Amino acid sequence: MYGKYHPRSSLIFLLVLFLLALLYQDHVLLLAMLIGLALLNLAIDRARAWLRMLVYALPFALLILIINVIVNQQGPLWWDYSFHGMHLTIHAQALWYGTAMILRLLNVFSIFTVFNLVLSVEEIMEVFSSRQGTAIITAVITARMMPELGRRVQGIREIQMIRCEDARGGGLLERCRRAGMLVINILRAALNGAWKTGEAMQSRGYGAAPLRSTYRQHRWRKTDNWLVLNSLLALLLAVLFNWWQAGTQYSVLLGGVVPLILLGIVGLSIPLFSICIVNIQRSQSIDRG
Amino acid sequence: MIEVKDLSYAYPGTDNQVLKKISFDVRPGEFLLVMGRSGSGKSTLARALCRLVPDFYGGHMSGQVLYQGRDLREWEAQSLSASIAMLFQEAGQQIIYNQVERDIAFGLENLGMEPSLMKRRVAEAMDFFDLGSIRHKNPVELSGGELRRVALAGVLVMQPRVLILDEPSSQLDPLAAEEMLNWLKKLNAEMGTTIILVEQRLDRAFPMADRVLLLEEGRLVFDGAPSRQPVWAKKDAYPLIPTVSYIMSDLEASDLPLTVKEGREMIRRRIDQAIIWPPDEISGPEPASHILPGGGEWPEAPFIHALKDPRPSRKANQPLLAIRGLRYTYSRQSNLIEDLSIRIDSGESVVVLGANGAGKSTLLRLISGILQPTRGSIKINHGGINRTERLSQCAYLPQSVEDFFLRDTVMEEIRLSIGSKPGDPSYWMECMGLTGLASTDPRKLSVGEKQRVALACLLASDRQLLLLDEPTTGVDIEWRGMISDCLRQACLEQGKTILTVTHDMEFASETASRVVFLHAGEIISDSPVSDAFADNLFYTSQAVRLFRGFDDSVYKPSQARTFMARLIKQED
Numbered sequence: 001m002y003g004k005y006h007p008r009s010s011l012i013f014l015l016v017l018f019l020l021a022l023l024y025q026d027h028v029l030l031l032a033m034l035i036g037l038a039l040l041n042l043a044i045d046r047a048r049a050w051l052r053m054l055v056y057a058l059p060f061a062l063l064i065l066i067i068n069v070i071v072n073q074q075g076p077l078w079w080d081y082s083f084h085g086m087h088l089t090i091h092a093q094a095l096w097y098g099t100a101m102i103l104r105l106l107n108v109f110s111i112f113t114v115f116n117l118v119l120s121v122e123e124i125m126e127v128f129s130s131r132q133g134t135a136i137i138t139a140v141i142t143a144r145m146m147p148e149l150g151r152r153v154q155g156i157r158e159i160q161m162i163r164c165e166d167a168r169g170g171g172l173l174e175r176c177r178r179a180g181m182l183v184i185n186i187l188r189a190a191l192n193g194a195w196k197t198g199e200a201m202q203s204r205g206y207g208a209a210p211l212r213s214t215y216r217q218h219r220w221r222k223t224d225n226w227l228v229l230n231s232l233l234a235l236l237l238a239v240l241f242n243w244w245q246a247g248t249q250y251s252v253l254l255g256g257v258v259p260l261i262l263l264g265i266v267g268l269s270i271p272l273f274s275i276c277i278v279n280i281q282r283s284q285s286i287d288r289g
Numbered sequence: 290m291i292e293v294k295d296l297s298y299a300y301p302g303t304d305n306q307v308l309k310k311i312s313f314d315v316r317p318g319e320f321l322l323v324m325g326r327s328g329s330g331k332s333t334l335a336r337a338l339c340r341l342v343p344d345f346y347g348g349h350m351s352g353q354v355l356y357q358g359r360d361l362r363e364w365e366a367q368s369l370s371a372s373i374a375m376l377f378q379e380a381g382q383q384i385i386y387n388q389v390e391r392d393i394a395f396g397l398e399n400l401g402m403e404p405s406l407m408k409r410r411v412a413e414a415m416d417f418f419d420l421g422s423i424r425h426k427n428p429v430e431l432s433g434g435e436l437r438r439v440a441l442a443g444v445l446v447m448q449p450r451v452l453i454l455d456e457p458s459s460q461l462d463p464l465a466a467e468e469m470l471n472w473l474k475k476l477n478a479e480m481g482t483t484i485i486l487v488e489q490r491l492d493r494a495f496p497m498a499d500r501v502l503l504l505e506e507g508r509l510v511f512d513g514a515p516s517r518q519p520v521w522a523k524k525d526a527y528p529l530i531p532t533v534s535y536i537m538s539d540l541e542a543s544d545l546p547l548t549v550k551e552g553r554e555m556i557r558r559r560i561d562q563a564i565i566w567p568p569d570e571i572s573g574p575e576p577a578s579h580i581l582p583g584g585g586e587w588p589e590a591p592f593i594h595a596l597k598d599p600r601p602s603r604k605a606n607q608p609l610l611a612i613r614g615l616r617y618t619y620s621r622q623s624n625l626i627e628d629l630s631i632r633i634d635s636g637e638s639v640v641v642l643g644a645n646g647a648g649k650s651t652l653l654r655l656i657s658g659i660l661q662p663t664r665g666s667i668k669i670n671h672g673g674i675n676r677t678e679r680l681s682q683c684a685y686l687p688q689s690v691e692d693f694f695l696r697d698t699v700m701e702e703i704r705l706s707i708g709s710k711p712g713d714p715s716y717w718m719e720c721m722g723l724t725g726l727a728s729t730d731p732r733k734l735s736v737g738e739k740q741r742v743a744l745a746c747l748l749a750s751d752r753q754l755l756l757l758d759e760p761t762t763g764v765d766i767e768w769r770g771m772i773s774d775c776l777r778q779a780c781l782e783q784g785k786t787i788l789t790v791t792h793d794m795e796f797a798s799e800t801a802s803r804v805v806f807l808h809a810g811e812i813i814s815d816s817p818v819s820d821a822f823a824d825n826l827f828y829t830s831q832a833v834r835l836f837r838g839f840d841d842s843v844y845k846p847s848q849a850r851t852f853m854a855r856l857i858k859q860e861d
Contacts, residue, residue, distance in 0.1 A: 144387050
């Protein structure tokens, strides 16, 4: 849940975060954003989902860096090494772009982690309530049925294990036969689950009225106005900064050549995130309490 | 309010009628109990009353179901959904959304209700069922009792005039089941909602009902007041009656009590008139457990003799299962099982009791080898065996029997359990009353029949340790008694060791030699069944409730019935 925020404002906030992750070119800003998102993940679920995401994202990030190093030969030479006739060079620009891409990738993944944690399918449905149709209901039911099917698959595997039909034992042919039986049983379970859900939906009047209405669980509050305003302001500043920074190869913040006033404006975008984050954390703790 | 006229129904692809010429009516505000053996057509009838049969299932239906004088088929779906609601046997099946509050609103959304009115109705339903603290939760995180409440709120928010419930208290612990039925009582008494309750647990439901319908192989064989049902059953030697009536079944038919209160009053009167107290030989030889009211006898399960295996049985008091310091932690949060130690000897039948979520099913899954303990050891047959070995030593019946089946027919299922060893599947089918179902897909059977197929598979296997998770869900009283006999015999004759998790106290009292009480993952008592039941208030049998203060050694229905029979005989 997203504390006291309306799903619509939460969705705007996450969308702005996503755009900022794409707009920011500067390492300092990207890093600051990553730290902010890490804190947000920490506040929501003790960063469990975020750490799981890192396990998959970090090898991918390393691959990006390697490709950059191999392909990008621009900028000053940073490191040069020869080994048995093989010549390996690393240029500063490769490292610079590579690390920026990694930070951006991690930011985008972190935003998706937050998105998964704070917005349920039903809440997204509430946002698009005016356009609610079969597709949205299908998405909601799929979201419910996937974990249910996962549990059924686990149940069937357990029974296979204990009734000596474990798909992992025996020769190749035997394993294939058992795996086939597992798949058939999973399909049966899925069909059975779908049938029961359909029956429950019909008994609860699905399809009875010509038009469905949507339950509005959340109210739009003042805090939602602030969240949307902060998010849009941050986006505006980022766009301005991006325009000003255009053509600069490396971080203007690290280079020390930035006029003080611009640094201040750009810096503003970070506290804006902090405000949002603190607000979310507070509302989370209220919810838990 | 509802009128059923000559209702017959056959599912698609078969000529076999599940309902045969059924006629009855339901008056407004009535509390109707529908009972019958497993597979007698109760659930189909419930579905026919809310038009799921034949609308959703298809098939051939003849006769009429009238609601407020109009044929159900003529009603607009919108009006009908708002008037007649149904709660299914599995509460989880009823839930559509991933959040409690939203799910409660699902039915109202389908009716196209205005958002402000919807908000008010949902808030009211949440307050009535005390769901405020769990409104944001995902239904998968809820306990069985909470899930039932959410499902009930989800249908009642539509303010139906008729509520149909299909075994709502199955799989609930005694406290949650009591709570569930109290909700129904409240709805019926305070809001005038007509309740049609399909139920196997008769003891709690009987006193609440205004009328009882009894189905037998798709026919309506009894329609009358609850007090008349035991009288009718006694005359026709019919086995399905409340436990209190069964215990007192040697009394005159007109005197048969339905509740513990009536039963205790009757015992008190009899004791006052008794010449000798306590009656002679009350703690004498074990009585036959299935003598029917009226002197008839339930057919003795054929397998009881056949189970007298020529193999020498294991020596008693030889430990088969030894668990030490067992701990199981889920998702690094709280311990589901906490420092649990227990020893179970060969040939013992131990029942594990406890509330939903106490860790009972997890314990069975740990022993079977499906789960790996976080800490501690599980030894079967003296050996410090690993998980793979444990998997091959235990036979396990899961709580969700749907997942048990791996083959296409009942015969193939039992054959799979027998494996390469000599054995005849048809013998085990006969034992569990499944003879006519050899080529049927087990998934298409009723819940009670599925349980019997699964139990036949477990007994047919050569595993020494049987782990049973809620084996009597959906099983009628008659088969509950037969299964209980069968399991006892398996312990005595074949030296099998049985660990059962159940909420069925009557079954536990007849089957167990020892009762372990689990609370929040810890064993808080481990005692012989008589002691355990005597001390409990809720987790106890009807026999204990009846005889508490008169004779505290009585704890199982068969024993209590013999006690009463002797008391009555002495008086005569």
